Structure formats: C-alpha cells, structure tokens
Amino acid sequence: MSDHLAPNSLLAKLDTQPRVRDFLARAVASGRASHAYLFLGSPGSGKLDAAWALAQALLCAEEAIPGACAACDDCVRVARRTHPDVHYYAPESATGYLIAQTRDLLEDVALSPIRAKRKVYIIDRAEQLRANTANALLKTLEEPPESVTFILLGTSSDVMLPTIVSRCQCVPFRPLSxxxxxxxxxxxxxxxxxxxxxxxxxxxxxxxxxxxxxSADRQAARRAMVRAVDALAHADEADILASAKELMGAIHAPLAEVKSTQQAVLEQNQDYLSRGALKQLEDRNKRELNARERSGIMEALASVRSLLRDVLIRLEDAQDAPVNDDVRDVVERIASDTTTTGVTLALDAVSLAETRIARNVTPQLAIEVMLFDIRKALKCP
Missing domain, CATH: 1.10.8 (Helicase, Ruva Protein; domain 3)
Incomplete structure (x- = not known):
C-alpha cells in the first residue's frame, strides 16, 4: 500500500509504523474509515504524527489519490497544522480535561466544516478524560455527525474508561528504539x-x-537552553533571570509564523462565516498557539535533560552513546565541576519544572526556579 501513497503525504512519512500506515491508508482508500479511533502506544511512538497524517488523508480534496495528495490547499494546511477543520485538544488542567473543554468540543461538533468536507478532532492524552468529561463525550463518540472523525491518543486501554475504549477502533503502536x-x-x-x-x-x-x-527557531531555543545551563556555574541571580527571559523569547519565536498564518485564515473567512463560526475559529487558533507554546517548552526541558544525561554518562563512564555531540565542550565543563549526585538532583529539578508547568505555573517562573535548582544541585558535593 505504501507504494501508492504520495511521497510527501504525512501518511507516507510514517515509515517507523508501517503496519499502522498501511492500515490507515487502506481504510481511507476504501471509504471505510472509522468515525472514532483510539491510537495506543508509548510516548515517542508517533501517535500524534499518525493522527495528523490520518486527518490529512481524510480532508484531502483529491479523492482519487490514496492517503492524501500532499499538494492541495487542505493537505498543505493540515501539514502546517493550521487547518481550521482539524481541532487538537490537550488537557488544560493538571488533573485532566476540564468540563469547559468538552463543552466547547461538543458545541463545535454541531457546526459545519469551515473549509473541508469533514472535521477531525484529535484528543491527546485521552486517559486524562475524567468520568464527568468522558460521559459527556460518549453519545457523540457513539453517533457522531457523518462529517466528523475523532482520533483519541493514549498510552494504554487499561487506564482508560472502558466505555470510551468500546466506542473506538483501537490501533496499537509499537515502541520505537x-x-x-x-x-x-x-x-x-x-x-x-x-x-x-x-x-x-x-x-x-x-x-x-x-x-x-x-526549524532554525526551534534549534535556537535548544541552544539558548544549553547556554543557560552552561553559564550556571558562574551565574548570579540577575544572570539566571536574564537567561530565563531569553529562553522564553526563543521558545516564542516559532509562534510568529503560526500567528501570521492564523490571521490570514481569519481574514479570508470573515466575510462569509457567521460570528459564531468565527469565534470557534478564534478559539481553535488560541488552543493551537497554547499547544505550540507548550510543545516548545517541553522541547527546551528535553534539551536540558539530554544534556544532563550526557554529563551523567561522562561521570559514570557508561557505554551509552552521548546525544549532544555538538556541545561536548559544555558536557565536559559541567562534568568537571559536579558529581553524579549533583546531576541526579539536577535531573529531578527538570522533572519538577515539568510538573509545575502541567499545573499551570507560569512557564517563565517554572524555568527560573528550575535553573536556580540546577545551579544548586550541580554544586552538591
């Protein structure tokens, strides 16, 4: 099946999950795509990538091309994650999805698509759907409008409500090394x-x-984080606060293009969409920006985690391959001035920052505290 896919389509690029790719491509090509999918697998297995790939295949204007043409306006917008008919949801509370999120979703489901022939709702970390929010979704999942497809993402069906699982077609993703x-x-x-x-x-x-x-901007954010950690040994309070501010600026830089694209879409649609539909589109844009910001923050934290992991490998003379070959000098400098205990405590500080951000602590504040904690940890004897 993969031989018939347009090479630039998102489905064709799912080569790390060939069974999933071919299964989804066949379903779309045969017109038998399910109204609700549950993608199950470990973090990093490509579930979200597959969700966007399926969305592109479902919304493609060129129906004669299996798995999306990758060239039409709908395909391009989905690939850029700016299509107004693909709605991405993630938990907005540390304890899971909010009732308001579910209410917003259900209200939007009742509206017609803005540009494409159908709408797709991607619900990330679906295991965090609490009983009250999940129950509100059940009827819609069971009997959604004909033009709507739900794609739920989770780690395991064992930690999800059985009623949700039973209403979806489960698609397992194998873990990737x-x-x-x-x-x-x-x-x-x-x-x-x-x-x-x-x-x-x-x-x-x-x-x-x-x-x-x-993305030059996303790589610049990673470099900003590496610089901030590298400078901690000789940084005072003002230096750390300045580093955190610089880092947040670097994380926000990639959002400028997204905002520009969203504004262009709003201007194109404002003449023929109702006020309610425009409000839904504006809300969707806001969610997309929040998701992009969170993704950038998580990348920054992953950058410091991988850097500290390399320091730990260096201190322990472990056989694992280092990740940050391009900044070996930074790894050496940090390793020469700390201990295994110090790095372990520093890694704990990164995990704590993730938890705080998940609980809606202001990201810049969480990063500032994390940098102070890492500095203190690395000086631990």
Missing amino acids: TDESTTAVARATGLPPARCRMAVAVAGSPARAVGFLK
Whole structure:
C-alpha cells in the first residue's frame, strides 16, 4: 500500500509504523474509515504524527489519490497544522480535561466544516478524560455527525474508561528504539546520525525531529537552553533571570509564523462565516498557539535533560552513546565541576519544572526556579 501513497503525504512519512500506515491508508482508500479511533502506544511512538497524517488523508480534496495528495490547499494546511477543520485538544488542567473543554468540543461538533468536507478532532492524552468529561463525550463518540472523525491518543486501554475504549477502533503502536528513530530521521533529512539522534531526544518522535531540524527557531531555543545551563556555574541571580527571559523569547519565536498564518485564515473567512463560526475559529487558533507554546517548552526541558544525561554518562563512564555531540565542550565543563549526585538532583529539578508547568505555573517562573535548582544541585558535593 505504501507504494501508492504520495511521497510527501504525512501518511507516507510514517515509515517507523508501517503496519499502522498501511492500515490507515487502506481504510481511507476504501471509504471505510472509522468515525472514532483510539491510537495506543508509548510516548515517542508517533501517535500524534499518525493522527495528523490520518486527518490529512481524510480532508484531502483529491479523492482519487490514496492517503492524501500532499499538494492541495487542505493537505498543505493540515501539514502546517493550521487547518481550521482539524481541532487538537490537550488537557488544560493538571488533573485532566476540564468540563469547559468538552463543552466547547461538543458545541463545535454541531457546526459545519469551515473549509473541508469533514472535521477531525484529535484528543491527546485521552486517559486524562475524567468520568464527568468522558460521559459527556460518549453519545457523540457513539453517533457522531457523518462529517466528523475523532482520533483519541493514549498510552494504554487499561487506564482508560472502558466505555470510551468500546466506542473506538483501537490501533496499537509499537515502541520505537532510539536507533530506529534516528535512522528514520537521517533517511528523511540526509543529516548525520549524531545530529538526528539529538533531534529525536529533543523533539520526542521521528516526525517532530524532522520538523525540529528544519526549524532554525526551534534549534535556537535548544541552544539558548544549553547556554543557560552552561553559564550556571558562574551565574548570579540577575544572570539566571536574564537567561530565563531569553529562553522564553526563543521558545516564542516559532509562534510568529503560526500567528501570521492564523490571521490570514481569519481574514479570508470573515466575510462569509457567521460570528459564531468565527469565534470557534478564534478559539481553535488560541488552543493551537497554547499547544505550540507548550510543545516548545517541553522541547527546551528535553534539551536540558539530554544534556544532563550526557554529563551523567561522562561521570559514570557508561557505554551509552552521548546525544549532544555538538556541545561536548559544555558536557565536559559541567562534568568537571559536579558529581553524579549533583546531576541526579539536577535531573529531578527538570522533572519538577515539568510538573509545575502541567499545573499551570507560569512557564517563565517554572524555568527560573528550575535553573536556580540546577545551579544548586550541580554544586552538591
């Protein structure tokens, strides 16, 4: 089936999950795509990439081309994650999805698509759908409008409400090794394996790693984080606050293009969409920006985690391959001035920052505290 896919389509790029790719391509080509899918697999297995790939295939205007043409306006917008008829949801609370999120989703489901022939709803971390929010979704999942497809993403059906699982077609994703992911990125970009390995560690999946390597802004955010950690040994309070501010600026830089594209879409549609539909589009744009910001923050934290992991490997003379070959000098400097205990405590500080951000602590404040904690940890005897 993969031989018949347009090479630039998102489905064709799911080469790390060939069974999933071919299964979804056949379903779309035969017109038998399910109204609700549940993608199950470990973090980094490519579930979100597959969700966007399926969305592109479902919304493609060229129905004669299996798995999306990758060239029509709908395909391009989905690939850029700016299509107004693909709605991405993630939990907005540390304890899960909010009732308001579910209410917003159900209200939007009742509206007609804005540009395409159908709408797609991607619900990330679906295991965080609490009983009250899940129950509100059940009837819609069971009998959605004909033009709507739901794609839920989760780690395991065991931690999800059985009533949700029973209403979806489950699609398992096999876990990927670091070597498999690195090879896939190297094949897609033609870049050296060492650089691709770093990108996978930062971005979390092969498809996101490819995007990372194509984005000068996202790579600049990673460099800003590395500089901030490298400078901690001699940084005072003002230096750390300045580093955190610089880092947040670097994380926000990639959002400028997204905002510009969203504004263009609003201007194109404002003459013929109702006020309610425009409000839904504006809300969707806001969610997309929040998701992009969160993704950038997680990449920054993954950057410091992989850097500290390399320091730990250096201190322990472990056999694992380092991830940050391009900043070996930074790894050596940090390793020469700390201990295994110090690095372990520093890694704990990164995990704590993730938890705080998930609980809606202001990202810049969480990063400031994390940098102070890492500085203190690395000085631990």
